Each structure stands twice: as C-alpha cells, then as structure tokens.
Amino acid sequence: MLGLTITQWLFGILSFMAIMFALMVVFTRNPVNSVLYLVLTFFCIAGHYLLLNAQFLAVVHIVVYAGAIMVLFLFIIMLMNLNADTEPRKHIATRAIAGVVGGVLLFVMVGALKGAEQLQMVQGGASQIGLVKNLGKVLFSEFLFPFEIASILLLAALVGAIMIGKRDTNINSKETINN
Amino acid sequence: MLNGIPINYYIMLSAVLFIIGVIGVMARRNAIIIFMCIELMLNAVNLLLVAFSTLHNDASGQVFVFFIMAVAAAEVAVGLAILSMVYRNFKTIDIDLLSRLKN
C-alpha cells in the first residue's frame, strides 16, 4: 500500500500514537489520566523496540516502566488524592511560552541532528543482538563492573528512600533548623 | 535503513518525544507530572539508543538502556519519597508554591 512496507506502516502508526499520547500526558489536567497516557506511550515505545528486534528489552521495558514505575506514580497520586480540580495550572501565558520555547528547541534540534544519513547499517548477524543470550554475554562480560556498581546505586536509592520516607518519631531536629 | 526505516526518523521521533517531555516539565506545576515528563525524556533517549544499537549492530547500546532503566527506577524511588515528604510538610506539591529559598 502506498509503496510502504508493513514495518514502515507500523513505524508510522506507532510514532504517531506515541507522540499523541505523549502530548496527552502533558496536556491532560487530571494527573491520573496523564499517568495512564504515559503508560500508553510506553507501550508504543515498546512496540518500537520490537520493530528494532530488541525483543527482550521490550519486555523488560513493559515490566519495569508500565509495571513498576508507573504503578508507583499512580500509588503516590492516589495517596495525595490529586485530581483534575485540585490540579494547579500554570498561567496560560506561561504555558504558551513553554510551547513556543519547546517549538524553538525542536527547530534547533532538527538543525542540530543532521548528518545521520550517511551512517550505514552494520550488516551481518543482524537482529540477533536483541536476544537475551547476547545481551547477557555483553552485560556480564564487558559491562560487569557497571553492573556491580549499579547495585550500589540501587542500595543507595533504597537507603535514601527509606530514610526519607519513614516518619521519624523524635522532634529534636526541629530546633536545629538550617544547621 | 533499519529494516526500511531511515535512522533519521528514529532520531526525529525520539527528539520529538524528548522535547515533549521538556515542554511538560516547563508547562506543568504538579511535581509528579513533571517527574513523569522527565521519565518520558529518558524513554526518548532509550529509544534513540536502541535504534543506534541496532544500526551499529552492537549490543552495548541496549545494555546501556538497562542501566538507564535501573537509574530511572532508583531516581523514581528516591524522588517519590522526597515528593511525599514535601507533601507531608507543605501539603502540596505545586512547584510554584515551593519558593521559600530565593534571591
């Protein structure tokens, strides 16, 4: 159809949806809705991953983002029971400016991101890298050190989150304001 | 050409998503939404990385995405913790109301 391959069709549709949903994330008032839209965006992006033969990554993506992170968001939003009418809104002018600035940024980006055409796809063994086996190999050989260090990162995040999240009982930190 | 799609398209797509995220950060007052928009930006980057890794037929790009995810998760954890704490103390997460420190 129209001389486009099926992948090209898929790419087009997915991209369109992704952008649409992303915009909805920004422009819906109700936080809950924007969370949901963001989830949808993520699904589209996952679709893109599949198009790019990054199957495993697609799965992980769904699991981590849609599964974990967004749920966390949703949870917090519920906790603070935010909804459309509690949602504060920036002044219309501010939002307009934001839009304009974003447009300009896009413009310069388009200008900046030239020159990728001559990059040629590296052939041979294509579409195999996305498989768990290959990724695992790379991750645990070449990227072993980052992998280990990432644990420290997570640990730190863990400790931090607990420390912040937990209501402390003693009030003595009140009078030592600002020290 | 990644199975028929020029790499530029991917770059543009992720650029657009990234910028939508930026716009979100600029246009919203709700800290959580802002945070979500930042996640959106990260995902745009992820997409770009995956596209490039496929282009170069090199797995390290996708591996990097894992790290980004990990970091994102960590950030979200800490971030939401801080947000909830702020909400506890300020009874709001409206960034325009959080401006005691200035000048």
Added chain:
Amino acid sequence: MIKLVALIPLFPLLGFLINGFFGKKISKTLSGTIATLAVLASFVVSLLIFFELEHSEIKSHIVTVFSWINSDTLKIPFEFVVDPLSSWFLLIITGIGTLIHLYSTGYMHDDEGFARFFTYLNLFIFFMLLLVLGNNYLIMFVGWEGVGLCSYLLIGFWFKNTAYNNAAKKAFIMNRVGDLGFLMGIILIFVTYGSISYNEVFSIASNGNEATVTAIALLLFIGAMGKSAQLPLYTWLPDAMAGPTPVSALIHAATMVTAGIYMIVRSNVFYSMSECASEVVAIVGVATALFAATIGLFQNDIKKVLAYSTVSQLGLMFLGLGVGAYSSSVFHVTTHAFFKALLFLGAGSVIHAMGGEQDMRKMGGLSKHMKITFLTMAVATLAISGVPGFSGFFSKDEILAHTYEHSPTLWFFGQVASMLTAFYMFRLFFLTFFGKFRGTHEQEHHLHESPGSMTFPLIVLGVLSLVGGVLGLPEFWGATNWMHHHLDSLIIHKNPSTLPHDTEWILMGIATCAALVTIYVAYVIYRQRNILPLPEGAKMPALQKTIYNKYYVDEIYDAIIRKPLDVMSDAYKYIDTKVIDSIVDGVGSTVVGISSLVRKVQTGHIGLYIFGMVIGIITILFYTFIK
C-alpha cells in the same frame, strides 16, 4: 687669607647656633655681644680679604668647601668665589651688619625676644654672605631663599600680631614667586651650558643663542623683581615695615633687597648679550622708581615713606643696570646702603623716642630733643635728595648720565623720580623735626636722645653718607672712578661712555637745580605754610586719594590673584569629593544596585530555572548549528 673665606659665613653661623640653643639661658647683654662680635669678626676677615685681593693680580679666587650635589653631568660643588664684586658686597653686608647689630642691642633692649632676634639676625647675615659668596647660581639661590626665610621670621618677629604675620607670609610667598623664576633660570642655564658655576658659564656664554640668553636673563630678572621689590612684585616691601626697625634698615634697605642688583651685575654677561632683556630691566626700573616715588608723596607713616623711597631707589638702580651702568648701580647700592640705613636707624631712634609712634602727624619739633639723630638724618636726607657733595648725588648722577646716553626719555622719568624723592624726603624731614610737637604730653615728657649704642652707628653712617661719594667721582672731573675700575674685570662694556663732557656738566646742573628747587618747594609748603597732611578719613581729591591708597594695588592683587585662587580651590575641593570620589563610590553602589536587581532573577521557582536552562541550551545549539 682668601683660603679662609669660609670663616666669613662661619662666624655668624656660630653666633646663630649659640644664640639659638642657649639664647634663653645666657643674659641679654651676652647674647647681644656674641651676635655683634660674630658679625664684626667676619667684617674684619672681609676687610683683610678685600685688601689682599686689591694687591693680588688674580682677581678671582675660588675656594671649594665640599662637593654638594652631583647628578651625572650636573656637578654642583659647594664653593665660594672671592672677586671684587663679592668682596665689595661682603664689606657692605658685614660692615653695615655690624653697625645695625650694635644699634639693635640698644633698640631691642627691653624686648623679651631679644636672644631670638639676634639669632635670626645672625642667620640672616649667614645666608646673605652665602648669597654673595657662592660660586654658582644654586648657592646664590640657597642664600636667596635663606634671606627670604629670615625676612619672614623677622617681619613676623612679634608673632602675636596677626597683621604682622600676614605681612611676613606675604613677603615670603611673593619672594617665592620670584624664586620660581630664578630657579627656572638656573635650570635653563644648566640645560644650555651644562653647568651653573659662574666661571664656566660666563666663559662659554656666547654659545647660547639670542633667544635663550634673553629667556635666561628675563627669568633671572623675575627673581630679582621679587627680591628687590620691583613692579609688579613690590607690594610686600612696604608691609615688611611691620618688623623691628633695625630689620627694616638691614634687610629691607641696605642688604637683602639689593640682592637683585648683585645677581644682575653678577650675570651682566647675559644682559649685555640680550638687548631686549636690558630694555625690560630699564623700563621696569624707571617705572618702579616713579610709581613708588608718587606713593611716597602722601604717606604719613615715617617708615612707610622710607619703604617707598627704598623701592624707588631700587628702581633707579635697575634703571642703571638696564642701561648697562653696572658699576654705577653698585655704587648707588653702596651709597644707598649708607644713607638709607641711616634714615631707617634715625627713624628708629625717633620711634624709640616717641614710644613706638610712627605717624608723622603726631611728631614735629624733635630737633631740639634729639640733636644727633637730627643732624645725621639731615645728612642722610640731603644725600638721598642728591644735593651736590653728598654721596647720593654722585651715584644717582652717574646712573642718570648713562641713562641719558641710552635714551633721553628714560632719563627724563628718572630725573622726575629723583625730584619726587627729594620732595617727600624733605616733607618727612620737616614734619618730623620742625614745627611744634603734635604728640601727647606723656610722649613729650618721654622725649630723649637715644643711648650711645644707637647713636654711634648713626654717626658712623652719617660720615659715610657724607663722604661716600669719593668711591666714584665722575671721570670728567679728571678724578678716577674707583668703583668703576674696581669692578672692571667683571663687567662687559658694550659701549664705553662717549658722552661729551659739556653734556655731562649740563645734566649734572639740571639734576642739582631740580633737587634744590624741589627742596625749596617742600620748605615752602611744610615749613613756611606749616601745611599738615590730612587726618585719616578726611575728604581729599580723587587723584590724591588714589595715590594715598597706593593705587589700590593690594586690593587689585587680592581681586585678580588671591580671590580666584581661593574660588578655584573651593571648586576643586568640591570636584574632588562630589565628582571624582562619587564616581569611585558610584562604581561600588552601581554594583550593589545591579546586584539587588540580579538577585530578583533568582525567584525560587523551579519553572523559571528550567526555562533558563532550556533557553541556554537553545542559544548554544542555535549559535553552533543555525546562525
């Protein structure tokens, strides 16, 4: 003996030190004696040196004391020169100095600043001797400023009186104006000739081109104007009468004020090279002579009259210098030193007798009470009026003769000036000594002749002003003009006197008649008709009023120099604080101002911060990729 010339200034210096450090401890008589002996000693030495010089062939001896200032090519040794000119001035200074010291021991006797007075006086003698002894212009300048200092100290001797202090300050500052010119002259000499020692400079004086030499001559003359009270820098001298009378006699009549003449005679080489400079000197001289003489006509303060007569006499001397009659001027310096010192001392003795009264309107008929003073004063008055036979006659006549030769016009004015002199001097004489006493009773009782220490100098000086003429008898009488020959070796003669003898006779005759006539007029007015000067604040015709107020010169100077200076100073002060400093402070306050503005940008809203960042990024990308 000449090698010991350094002794001459040394004695007064010692006297100065002794009186300066121990003056309070020792008795008045002792300190007075020490001071007088110090000067007497140097007088003796000067005499010896003078005669030794007379008999030696070499007419100029240089005695180096120590090397003073060296700067590469500029070498200024501290050395003295002994030659006819300096040795002659040495005699005048030390001789008259001795007499006046002696006089002062009596005059100042009951003043609590007695020792201080002699300290200053010795210091003055010291500097004056430096002035004439120095072998280069800088040492002359040292003495020059030194005597200025001493006159400052002595004019303001009674320092409790603000008017006196002002007079002293005025004298110092006006002299400084002249000194600046002098200093510039010295520097120009150095720049032109690479040295400032007389012998070296004069030997190569002809190297300098006309313009430069004229410049040098005029600059030096500015110095002379200041020191010798010529127009326009003369106004300090009348005020300087605030000092004790011996000071007026010594400094402001006999010695210091003639330094200008000494300097020009010293550097006559330059003046003889530069026609125009000499013109200027002559004109300024005659102008001063006339101007001061007219003012002298209406003064009532006895010392003021003498002061103005001094100014006009000095003018006459400069006239002589201007027309190239250097030796005549020195001659007149000498005679003037005699009779003017005498006049002042006499006036001093009168004032002493009158208990400090200086206004002639309160005097009269003193001749009976103080004979010696009366007689000596008479001699002096005759001398200054140029009555034949007296010293003044010869010197003045010589100058006028040369002037006539040079230009009859100048001669005419000079003649007029000397007539006026004769007039006001006799006015003074009659008002003081004749008629009936116009003072108060207690003054009348108090009237007495002064003590011997004061009258002795009067007598000596009287004799001198009587016979002083022999030093320079006119050539055309067949006599030899000793002064002329004495200074011959030092003086460049442009044009030897070519005046036919009969002209000279005629001129002398005119001068004599003029003098006698004026004296008669004065006699008629003040003796026969007993016309008294008007009292203070009386109505008088405009011209007389103007002259009486000294042509308002002081007021004019005030208006055109002092006021503007003060105004400008205030303006600068204002600028300094309000403009320049405020600019400096302004920078600071602007920074602070901007700062408090810029702080506002930091509103504390994350949204704005993000905007800032994004705009930054946009700019960067735009600059790099689009532009």
Added chain:
Amino acid sequence: MLVGLLIIVPLIAALLVFFTKGNASRNLALGLSVVEFIISVAVLCQFKHNPDSNNLLLNCSWVESLGIHFAVSIDALSMLMVLLTTFLVPLIILSSFNTSYEKPNSFYGLILLMQMALVGVFTANDGFLFYVFWELALIPIYFICLLWGGENRGRITFKFFVYTLFGSLFMLVGLIYLYNHTGFDTGIKSWAVTDLYQAGKSMNLSQQSFVFWCIFLAFGIKMPIFPLHTWQPDTYVNAPTQGTMLLSGIMLKMGTFGLIKWLLPMAPLALEKWGGIAIGLSVFGIFYASCIAIVQKDYKRLIAYSSIAHVGLIAAGILSCNQQGIQGGVMQMLGHGVNVVGLFLIADILMRHTGTREMEKLGGIRNMNGNFAVLFLVVMLGSVALPLTNGFVGEFLLINGIYQYGPWIAGFAGLTVILGAVYMLRSYQAIMLGERKDSAIAFGSLAKSDKWVLYIICFVIIAFGVYPKPLNDLAEEGTKAILTYIK
C-alpha cells in the same frame, strides 16, 4: 645572606611581639626594629665596601617549573629604600608611645610584619616575589587601619583595600604578560627582573602599551596619581597615626620605587608614547592637590593632600626618565618620607594636646611652647623644600629633570614651590602664631618620646639638606644603573 636577615628579622620580631603583653610588646618592638636598623646599616657598610658580595643577594628556587625564585638583592636604589624603611619604622613605633592602643601586641606585630613586606618589596629581584610582597604589605596596613582607625573606618579602609587590590591585580596581569614573553630566545621562562626587562624590550609598541598601562594603574593608585587618589585623604585621616605614617612615609614609596624599577625599563617604547599623558596627570595633580590643601580645615587632611602634590612631582620627574628626574625622585622619596612622618606626628601631637586638628580652633601655641614651634617650623621648611633642608635637593633635581622633558610642564610643576609655601605657611600661622583662639586649649610641654622623634627628624632634615652627598651618590649610582637598562 645579610639581605636574608633583613627580611627574616622583622618576621621573627613580629612573631615574638605577638606573644607578648602590654608595654612589653611595644618596647620589644622598638628594640627589634632598632636591631633591624643596625642590620641595614651593616648592609650599607657591606655595600659600600663591596657592592657585589654574596652577602647582598639571596636566590633560591621557589617554584622551579614556573621560573619563580625567591630572589632578593641589594642595589643602590633598594639600599636607599631599605634604609628609609628601617630608619622610619623605629621612629614610628617610638611615636606611638604616648598613645595606648588596645591589643598592643597585635598592633606592633602588624607594624613589623608590614616592615618585612616593605623590605621585601624593595629588595625583590623576581617579578613574582615582588608582587607577593606587594600584596603582603597591603594586609597588615589594612588591619591596622581597620582595627585601630577612626570612626567610619570600616567603609574607608575597605575602599582603600579594594582600590589598591584592583590596581595590583592589573599589575599581576601585566607582569604575567611580560613573563609570557620571556625566554623568546632561550625558551626558558623566568621571572627574574632582568629577563622581564629583556621581554619588555622584545615587545612591539602595542604590547608594551598594554603592559605599561596595566602596571602604571597599580602604581598610580598606590602613590596616588591625580584621578586615582580619592581613597587617600579619607584613609590617611581615618587611620591611626602610625598607620598614616606607614602609608605615607613608606608605602607610598612602593609606587614610586615601582615606577623606577618595575615600569620604566619594561616598556621604553610605551613610555615614549604614553609618558606625556602620565606626566600630565601627575603634574596637574600637583596643582590640583595643592589648591585643595589650601582650603582644608583639618590639618591632617591638609598634609594628606600636600602628600599627593609631592608625589605628583616625584612621579612626573621619574616618568621624564632622565638622570636628574629619576635621581631627584629618589632623593625626594627619602626627603618626603622623613618630612611627612614628622608632619603627621605633629598633627598627632596637636590632637593629643588640644583634642582637635581644626585649624580655626587652634592658634597661639607658639607662646605656650616655643620649643615645639621651632621643631614644627623646621619640619615645615623641610616640606616646602627650603634650601639646606632635605627637601630641596630632590625638588631641584626633579624640576630640572621635568624641565628637560618640557619647559612649560616644568613651569607648571614649579607652582608647587609657591603653592606649597602658601598652604604650609597658612597652616603654620593658623596653628602656632597669633593669639590663642580657644582659651580652653592649653598646650603643655612635649612628651619625651615625641620630643626625641622630632629631634631626630629635624636633625636628618638639616643634615641631609646641608650634606646630601652620601645618599645622593647612591641615588646617582642607582639611577645610572636603571638608565643603562632603559637605553
């Protein structure tokens, strides 16, 4: 090695004094500064005896890789400056004996520290070291003024500090720029002064001009030259007397000394091009400051302005860049250093005895204390440069030098001869002569220490006025040395 002592001794002295208490500290400070003076005299003898002995130079590496050395040495100029410093500091300390400062130990400690820095500035032979000492000298004086100064000292001393620091930062840039041009032949960069001279010579006009103005700015502010002077009067008036003496007597000479050693030989071309402007500013400054001095009411402020006038003359003479000018500048630095200290001491004495420096209020002191009047008179005559006082030699040579640059400028500069007399005599008359205006003001006899300081100063004024040869020869020699570098 001796020169090393010159720098070390005050430092140690400062530390020692810092750990003492009360009067002990001031006596100790006096003693040690006298010791320092003796050392400097020893150095002088050594210098006279053998100018290029190793005792007179010290050169050890500091930061080798950047060619920075701790190089100090004694030549004729620095000898004179060091003598001035080591001679004045004891007097300054002695002059403080009748004022009781709180925390005397830190006060005298800072003074000695200052002395160390000053000696360093005058002896430094390495551009970087020079700069370091230059800045180092600023800190003690800042604290002296801040801690013991007059009422609104905070703002004023701060202005002084920022102003001078601002200037010296530009000097730093200028010096670095020179340093960057060193080793154009050898390839080895060095901060040694001679190498900097070479570098300066190797530059073209525009580069030299950059260096010239950068460095001149610093010196011009320090001295201070006409438009950059406004920090000075306030600071002088507000600083404690000893601080003022240090500032005017010695620190001011840093600027003029800097001109001679650190500017003239660096940028000869630029000097030819821009010297006129600089001289013009200095000379106008003479007239300007003298005029302002005439209308001052506060005697201390009057001296401050007179100091601007004097330094203007010095700067003009030095910038005219000929034997007489520079030599006169050096002589005048010495003379002015001594005289101005005397004048400020007199101002302080007036303040202490009568409680005011307002000249309308004073008057008639001469009848109360003739002795003081005479001393005052001598110091005043010194500063109006009367012949046979130490001020004269310098002033004569200076005007002479300026004259060789431009007769009319010299004439204008010569106005100082007149105006100086005007404001000095006016103030002397107002303070000492006439009848006393305010009957409340009594003036007893002087304290011993004051008397001695004044005696010494007067002696120096007369002695070196009559027989300036010893100093003058050194000055001549030093000037010749500099001029050979310039030519």
Added chain:
Amino acid sequence: MKGLFIISALGILAMLAEIFKFKKLLYPIVLIGILGAYATNFMEWGGENNISIPMFNNMIHFNDMSLAFSGIILVTAFFWFILANDYFEQDHVTDHFALVLFALVGALMLTSFRNMTTLFLGIEILSIPMYVLAASRKRDLASNEAGFKYLIMGSFASGFLLFGIALIYGATGSFDLMAIRSYVGHANGDLPAFFYAGILMILVAMCFKVSAAPFHFWAPDVYEGSPTVITALMSTIVKTAAFAAFIQLFIVVFGKASESWSMILAVIIALSLVISNITAATQQSVKRMLAYSSISHAAFMLMAILANSRSFDSFNAIIYYSLAYSIGSIASFTVVYNVSKAKGNTNIEAFNGLGKRNPFMAACMVIAMLSLAGIPITAGFFAKYFVFSIMIGTSFKWLIILAILTSAVGVYYYFKVIIAMYFKQDESQEEVKMETSHVLLLAITTLFTIALGLVPKYVIEIFG
C-alpha cells in the same frame, strides 16, 4: 582503585552497623577506612599506572591524574567527616554514613571512569544520595525544598546528559572514551553534526553539575536550604568530582574538537563570573554568599579547562585549584557551621564581633576568606595565578580582564565578613564555643592553606 572498593565496603559496613549494633564504633572505623583508602591511593601513585592499563574491560582505570583527584577527594572527605561529627549524632546515623560514603564512591568513579556507562552511573551514584542528604532535615522546610529542587533539576539535567551520550554513541558506535577519542582524532573535522550536538548536550549537563551559568540556578537555593555540613560536602567533594569528569571529557576526549565548544564555554565562564560575583555582593546569608562564590570559583576552574593548551598545565591548575578551594571552603564552612550553631542562622550579622568573641575562629575565617579572595600568600592566590598564567597564552585574554574586574567585586563580599567580625559590634559578648575537634580541623586547614601558598610546587608540579 582499591580505594574505590574500600569506600564501597565502608558504605555497606555502615548499613550493617545498624543491624549488628556497633554504631558507636562506626565513626572511627570510617575515619580509619578513609585514611586507608588514601594510603592505598597513595601507594598506587606513580609507577605503571601512568600508562593506562584497561581494567574491567576499560570501564575504569586509575592513572596519576585520577589518583590525584581521588586523593583530593579523600582528603577533603576526611576533613569533612571531622567537621560533620555531630551531624551524625541524630537519628538515621548509619543511613547518613552509608549515603555519604556511597556518594563518595560516585565521586571516585568520576575521577576514574573510562566509559560513558561509568560516567553516567558515577554521576547518578553521586547525585542520588546528595538529593537525599540535601533533604535530610525532614522537618525543615528549607531542607525539603532544597532536596526537591535538586532532585527535579538534577534529573532534568541528566536527561540531557543521556541524550548527548546517545548521540555520541550513535556517531561512534561505542561508549568507550578511548574509542571516541580516537574517533574524534582520526575523523579530523568531518564529524556528523549531531555528534557535536551530543558534545554540547554533555557540556550542558556538566555545566549544570559544576553549576555554571546559566545552568547554575539550582545551586544557591540548594546550598542555602541544605544542612550546612551537606552544603560543605556539595561545594567541595561533589564539585571536585564533577571537575575531574569535566576535564576527563573535555580535555582528554573532546579536546581535539575544542573549536566546537571553546567559544561557548568562554561565554558560559563570562556569564558565571559576572552573575555569581554581582549577585553575591548583596547576600545576607553567608552560606548563600558562599554558594555564589563557589559558582565564580567554578568559572575560574573552567578557565583552566578552556585554556587546555599546553602540556599538563590545565591538569595542574585544576588540581591545585580544587585542592585549594576545597580546603578553603571546608575551613570557612567549619566557622559558618559553628557560628550558626551559636546564633541559629548564618546571616552576616551573626558574625558581628566574632573577632572579640572567638579570636582564633575569626583569624581562621580571615585566612579562609583571603584564600577564597585570592590574596597572597594563601593557596587561593596561587590557584588564581596559575589559571591566569595559562590563560594569558590563549586568545581569551578578555576573560582575564573580566575575571579581575569581577574578583574585585569578590573581595567586596568576602571582606564584608571580615569587617563584620572585627568592626561591627555585637550585643552579646560571650565567647562562641567550638569543640576541640573543630579547633583542630580549623588549625589544620588554615595551616594547610598557608603552606599551599608558601610551597605550591609539591602540588603544582605533580605532572611533568
């Protein structure tokens, strides 16, 4: 490299301390551990480490430069722990220890990364604990806000960092710095445009981390809001680490492509100099003033990077500068901390009369301020001097003039403190107490500052 592991181990140990109840021992253990790390760090100095041997597939490696930076970081950390001793006396002791130590791990990684992955992880490991620590005064609204702002803006910035990394990866097909470097080196000039875009994005992100204008907005607010000791941590260790990364990226890796970013960097420096100094001039809170001053110091260090011309000068200059600056600000923050403990706030008025109320403290503060203002013979002066001396050779001389003008302004606000301490009077005359450890700390840091100024060569001549 062992240092890195020791510190991580300490972090984990700190968490175990909660469980196995040896909180009391923890503090000494940590101090000793840091010393140990420093020792190993020192032992690894020199020798074969100069030539970079790949480690973990060239993810990190320690050559002398990274060792030097880690050395500075460890020393500063040691001092910081002494400063912060009573910060650890409230609840969550172990958590705080753990977080600080983890942040330290991140910092060390930034000195030694050789791969974009480790760069990214390093930055995040450094940042995330800092977010938490900034907010660690849970009831203090200021602290909350500080943490919150830091978090939002930090993650926003890392978004750009990642985008940049992605673009560079796209152009070069590798995350390995050396690969990228050789890529830049070989492809002389004809690099695809979006590669430069990548460089610039990273530049932006790094400028954010070192808080250079116009990406500095977060710094003052966060510095002011955070607990004082944490502010000290941010302005010393975090900054040093960020600069280690900066110099690594922009001199070693992108140095060849400098024409694409040097002008931009110059403008950024100029902006930072002007904005920071001008704004600092009228600050009331000394803490906030120090925040602005840290921005201007960052600008100075950036100058050294901009100059990246001659052999090792830039490295030397930055190492010396960061050392001098860290020591100086540790000293000043110690004083600020104690004053604010006594007075309850960090306003300039709190310093009034300190010269009388605690002369020692005041004197040390003076030295610190002189050093920050760059007055001889303190370390700060040499730091500035070295920067000038390498800048004067470049084509950016106008920056030096600007730097001078602004640092004159800088003197203004540093001396406001001094004037307050010695000139202003305070109603209360009682002495400001300070515990012994802090006295020692102040003494050491002050001596260190002077010593660095007197004999800078031992630091300045580390490299060639």
